[in-house]
Amino acid sequence: MMRSLRDDFPTLRGENPPAYLDSACVTLKPQPVIDAIMDYYTKxxxxxxxxxxxxxxxxxxxxxxxxxxxxxxxxxxxxxxxxxxxxxxxxxxxxxxxxxxxxxxxxxxxxxxxxxxxxxxxxxxxxxxxxxxxxxxxxxxxxxxxxxxxxxxxxxxxxxxxxxxxxxxxxxxxxxxxxxxxxxxxxxxxxxxxxxxxxxxxxxxxxxxxxxxxxxxxxxxxxxxxxxxxxxxxxxxxxxxxxxxxxxxxxxxxxxxxxxxxxxxxxxxxxxxxxxxxxxxxxxxxxxALDMDAVQAHEQKLNAIMTKGVKHLDGVDIIGPQNPTKRSGICSLLMKSVPAHEAALLLDEAAGVMVRSGHHCVHSWFENKGFSEGSLRASAYFYNTEEEAKLFADTLEEIVNTLG
Ligand SMILES: Cc1ncc(COP(=O)(O)O)c(C=O)c1O
The missing domain is CATH 3.40.640.10 (Type I PLP-dependent aspartate aminotransferase-like (Major domain))
Structure with a gap:
């Protein structure tokens, strides 16, 4: 179901679409939305x-x-x-x-x-x-x-x-x-x-x-x-x-x-x-037109893949419950060996994986816990695939093993 929807998103078409895992910040836009906006300006x-x-x-x-x-x-x-x-x-x-x-x-x-x-x-x-x-x-x-x-x-x-x-x-x-x-x-x-x-x-x-x-x-x-x-x-x-x-x-x-x-x-x-x-x-x-329960279940499934792939990494701690079903589509990581910003840049450079790094506008929590560096956050949506979730985890593992 989710894979067929990808064609609706111009940025996911073509040879090498990015693994966009930053939807907690802003989501990609499907063609009908772009068309509706264009219609307003042109008609x-x-x-x-x-x-x-x-x-x-x-x-x-x-x-x-x-x-x-x-x-x-x-x-x-x-x-x-x-x-x-x-x-x-x-x-x-x-x-x-x-x-x-x-x-x-x-x-x-x-x-x-x-x-x-x-x-x-x-x-x-x-x-x-x-x-x-x-x-x-x-x-x-x-x-x-x-x-x-x-x-x-x-x-x-x-x-x-x-x-x-x-x-x-x-x-x-x-x-x-x-x-x-x-x-x-x-x-x-x-x-x-x-x-x-x-x-x-x-x-x-x-x-x-x-x-x-x-x-x-x-x-x-x-x-x-x-x-x-x-x-x-x-x-x-x-x-x-x-x-x-x-x-x-x-x-x-x-x-x-x-x-x-x-x-x-x-x-x-x-x-x-x-x-x-x-x-x-x-x-x-x-x-x-989507089944929102299915959207939620899909994101949890992707989070389980991301979590399984990163939880054993040295110097990487998951923020929140360790059970991925309790963290919707968000996998937010405290990075103790490779700085979060550096890892985010490398994920995109090496594998086209787009994630967010920093404090995600929750400075108060990081300040209170003493984690001044912020975190690396991957966030999935219905258009993401299991391959993308795995690519995130595998690439991060490589980065940590090389630089950590
Ligand atoms: C939980 C939460 N609240 C509020 C906001 C702020 O949203 P906006 O930038 O649309 O004002 C965000 C944005 O990331 C958010 O994740």
Missing amino acids: YPSCGGRSVHRYGTHVSKALSVARNSIKNFICAEHANEVVFTRNTTHAINQIAHGMSWSEGDVVLTTDREHNSNLVPWLQLEQEHGIDHRVVESNEDNSFNMETFEEACADANGRLKMVAMGHVGNLDGVTLPIKDIAKVAHDHGALVAVDGAQSTPHMKVDVQELGIDFLSFSIHKMCGPSGMGGLWGRYDLLDSLRTIQSGGQTVSASSYTKATWAPPPHRFEGGLGHFSGMIGAGAAIDYLS
Whole structure:
């Protein structure tokens, strides 16, 4: 199944396609997404939602189709609960800076958050005196429910938000979000899930999870860069102030007063990234045609191959649980003998294997553990093959054996 899909991706066609194992950062783009973007620029390059001429009407319709596709993909109740954003970071900032805060309000995150789900809360702490607290994970980075429950109780009625990454980009560990949401709600808190690494790789059903907000990156879902999404329960979205006011965000204005437009338009100030939104719709339609359970199983299978091939290497430690089925498609390695950046360059140079090296925007975790060099991270998607997973492991072994 997965192999036949490769032809849809221009960068995977031809004689020597790369073994692209950096999809946790950005995914490759399939032809239908590229076509949808090209169509916008070549056939109706105009403004949606405002102009009523033929081009404008075409864009408006395409935007509403795209929003609806996203709504169906994440099982939202209504398309008006889906906001187009620039990325996950923008979505989380809209939640964090759109809410009203009082000094001492408690926000809980884990100790393995991407900066996008850490720094906005730190900013609120600095600027509004909220109390951001970190829930420590187990030794192997898995979630500790007891510690979390204690942290909720310790907040003493001041818990306002539980903001956690569904799947870690650091280690691929999945959090039991449904259980977390239940506990958080019992304590009167809202639950904002950073779905940047889950929404592209597994079935994410916001109703089933019982959460309040979901942020995601369309560019990690075969869609255009500069595109992401925010979902929120309608009444909650409606209670947020916009962090970008201006055109589109009001239903009326006078010299003295702005009357805010309802969601989602209140949050989409200024002329939109229309080609991106239409490309987002095409990307979500593309993913909607896949069996997301099969996508998840495929990535786990590839991770098992990568893990088996690298776990015995000298000076290489896997971050997170040793069992690959607990790390989705992510194989993140602490490199003790060959620096991660050097290994990443050599993997591409020697075998066309593209991976990421560094701190993956989770500086806080590396700083806390004292691993200043960061890690080497291979991340698989449905278009990767078993051969590519093996090529990664074999080439890394050669590099470590030669230089380590
Ligand atoms: C878990 C997680 N959260 C947030 C982000 C930030 O996403 P974006 O760059 O789309 O804002 C990423 C990106 O890698 C991520 O992996």
